[in-house]
Amino acid sequence: KQEVTQIPAALSVPEGENLVLNCSFTDSAIYNLQWFRQDPGKGLTSLLLIQSSQREQTSGRLNASLDKSSGRSTLYIAASQPGDSATYLCAVSSGYSTLTFGKGTMLLVSP
Amino acid sequence: SAVISQKPSRDICQRGTSLTIQCQVDSQVTMMFWYRQQPGQSLTLIATANQGSEATYESGFVIDKFPISRPNLTFSTLTVSNMSPEDSSIYLCSVEKSQDTEAFFGQGTRLTVV
Numbered sequence: 001k002q003e004v005t006q007i008p009a010a011l012s013v014p015e016g017e018n019l020v021l022n023c024s025f026t027d028s029a030i031y032n033l034q035w036f037r038q039d040p041g042k043g044l045t046s047l048l049l050i051q052s053s054q055r056e057q058t059s060g061r062l063n064a065s066l067d068k069s070s071g072r073s074t075l076y077i078a079a080s081q082p083g084d085s086a087t088y089l090c091a092v093s094s095g096y097s098t099l100t101f102g103k104g105t106m107l108l109v110s111p
Numbered sequence: 112s113a114v115i116s117q118k119p120s121r122d123i124c125q126r127g128t129s130l131t132i133q134c135q136v137d138s139q140v141t142m143m144f145w146y147r148q149q150p151g152q153s154l155t156l157i158a159t160a161n162q163g164s165e166a167t168y169e170s171g172f173v174i175d176k177f178p179i180s181r182p183n184l185t186f187s188t189l190t191v192s193n194m195s196p197e198d199s200s201i202y203l204c205s206v207e208k209s210q211d212t213e214a215f216f217g218q219g220t221r222l223t224v225v
Contacts, residue, residue, distance in 0.1 A: 097211055
């Protein structure tokens with residue numbers, strides 16, 4: 001059974017810092033990995049999708065990497081802003097569109 | 112991408128009653144899913160909504176408690192039946208244009224059962 005772990009559970013940084021969020025998964029036989037953002041009490045916003053054959057994806061200040069063999073992914077956020085404050089969720093697809101989610105990293109960026 | 116409209120956005124319901132949540136997508140999609148997010152927890156898949164056939168439920172979820180309809184490729188409903196306070200959660204609709212592609216989520220329905 002696939003298990004997804006996200007570290008740290010919470011992170012508080014001052015504005016402007018570069019930061020890294022970590023995601024690990026137990027079964028490397030995945031189709032893709034997706035990073036989401038969730039604001040309190042809201043739905044999920046897709047940030048980046050990495051196919052199993054890819055090593056990384058970039059969107060603006062966000063960069064996600066994937067090392068499938070070691071079961072790890074990182075989300076790098078450059079020059080963090082208060083508007084980046086949210087919970088960041090990592091999810092892996094192990095086939096048949098079955099997504100397994102981590103518990104998330106709650107990020108707070110202070111002005 | 113896909114734009115998903117989920118209704119209602121929130122509701123407070125009496126125990127023993129039922130609530131139907133609607134999910135409307137702006138384009139035809141192959142895959143539609145319903146998730147539950149209990150307070151302080153991550154997302155758990157309830158079922159895959161299949162167009163023209165019965166939904167496929169995950170372990171721990173049954174049709175009598177969570178009946179699902181999917182009459183076409185852009186619309187689905189989830190009913191939470193005979194509610195109890197333990198059903199208080201955020202319920203989320205998710206779609207994928209085709210299997211194992213990027214997943215998109217609605218804004219969720221925050222349900223409180225009193």
